[in-house]
Amino acid sequence: MSSTHQTPAPTLTMTQVLLCGAMIVTLSMGIRHGFGLWLQPITMDRGWTRETFAFAIAIQNLAWGAAGPLAGMLADRFGAFRVLIVGSVLYAIGLVLMGLSTSGLAFTGSAGLLIGMAQSGTTYAVIYGVLGRNVPAEKRGWAMGVAAAAGSFGQFAMVPVESFLIGYSGWQNALFILACAALLIIPLAFGLKEPRQAAAKGPQQSVMQAVREAFKYPSFQLLMAGYFVCGFQVVFIGVHMPSYLRDKGLSPEVATYALMLIGLFNVFGTYGAGVLGQHFPKRYLLSLIYILRSVAVVAFLWAPLTPISVYIFSAVMGVLWLSTVPLTNAVVAQVFGVQYLSMLSGFVFFSHQIGSFLGVWLGGKLYDTTGSYDLVWWMVVALGVAAALLNLPIRETGIKRAALAPA
Incomplete structure (x- = not known):
């Protein structure tokens, strides 16, 4: 029995991978973070209910998650470069x-x-696979924190841009401009093009062996359950908080500044989580993040609603927003190795997207039914x-494997 995972020799420099990966995540995550700003303009112009808009964005998240394992498997097998090209084109067409x-x-x-399918090929799971293969294990958590912080900066930087575009050129033209921005992922993908490596000697774990191993492992199941909650919380807040604030007068x-603050403080939160994950058990950090989110929401609901209280809540939530991302993916790499990191991260992320x-x-559904978001806030x-x-009993040590038969 052995707990040692074979790590392929790096083929790209860490600086190159971090720079190109961070810029790709900045674009991909930055564009989607502002979608809540389109809810009222689109529904009012088209005469749709909020549930219509919310259902489409819900399907986007589900499609993103469902396509994630496949995109990750293709990236692990054929390289992230090809997946990123296809994802960029799909993103532009979709917008x-x-x-x-x-x-x-x-x-x-x-x-x-x-x-949704475009995002599966242009965000964290695909980028983290390249990071895992080209960054030393002792710096992997930090590098994932840097990439997540880049996505956070994109959220901060793109929200005012998108708000300006909607106001200046109209919501339709704003989407067409963002489609051009999504195509910028293509030149950046060349920086993540890994040369084909010679096949490793000896028996290697197959895709199905990796999938069966992960889903039988209790800690993987707990990670997926925790990540489900993360997805529920952040996407509800990101999409519906702008309308919630407008409903309250x-x-x-204020909504634009709130989303900007979430993105800004998320830079510090995700980077800090990556650094702390190098020194403290990641399961405890994840548990702390989730409980602090609940405390922040309770304080937000109980406090008088003013612009200042919104900005304080947004800053606090920003620190906690995507800080789960580097920690969760680092645990996956630590337990299962990096050979199928993109694919396994894709499965965990599928749970997030459900x-x-x-x-x-x-x-959207409960708002249309009750006229209020209160019930969903308390579900959060x-x-x-x-x-x-759920995160407390997770084990972070490398899984012990018996000698592998030829795949």
Whole structure:
């Protein structure tokens, strides 16, 4: 029995991988973070309910998660470069069709299915696979924190840009401009093009062996359950908080600043989580993040709603926003190795996106049913407590494998 995982020799410099990977994540995550700003303009212009918009974004998150394992498997097998090219093109097409859709079904197909599949090939799971193969194990958690921080910076930087584009050129033209921005991922993908390596000697774990091993491992199941909660929380807040604040009489600028603050403080939160994960048990850090999210939401709901209280809540949530990402993916790499890191991270992220689907869809559904977001806010609180408890028993040591038969 052995717990040692073979790590392929790096083929790209760490600086190159971090720079190109961070810029790709900045674009991909930055574009999607502002989608909540389109909820009211699109629904008012098209005469749709909020549930129509929310359902499309829910499908987007579900499609992103469902395509994630496949995108990860292809990236592990053929390299991230090809997957990123396809993802960039799909992203641009999806944004254009999102602006042209005149029915709820067409909007679900473009904003939902197409953009969701595009995101599966242009975000963390694919980038982290390249990082895992080209960054030393002792710096892997830090590097993942840097990449996650880049995505956070994209959220901070892109929200005011998207808000300006909507106000200056209209919501449709704003989507067409973002489609051009999504194509910038293509030249950046060349920086992550890994040369083909010679096949390793001796028996290697197959894809199905890796999948069976992971899903039988209790800690992998607990990671997936915790990540489900993460998706429910952040996507509900990201999509529905702008409308929640407008319903309460606050100006649209408050919502824009709130999303900007989440993105800004997320830079520090994700980077800090990557650094802390190098020194403290990641399961305890994950539990702390989830319980602090619940505390922050309770304080936000109980405090008088003012622009200042919104900004404080956004800053606190920003620190906790995607800080789960480097920690969760680092645990996957630590337990299972990096050979199938993109694929396994994709499976964990699928659970995250099922939570995202429910968070964004229930937000719209329950609002249309009750006229309020209150019930969903308290679901966010309860799920945070549950996730904190689920992460405590996770084991972070490398899994012990028997000698592998030829795949």
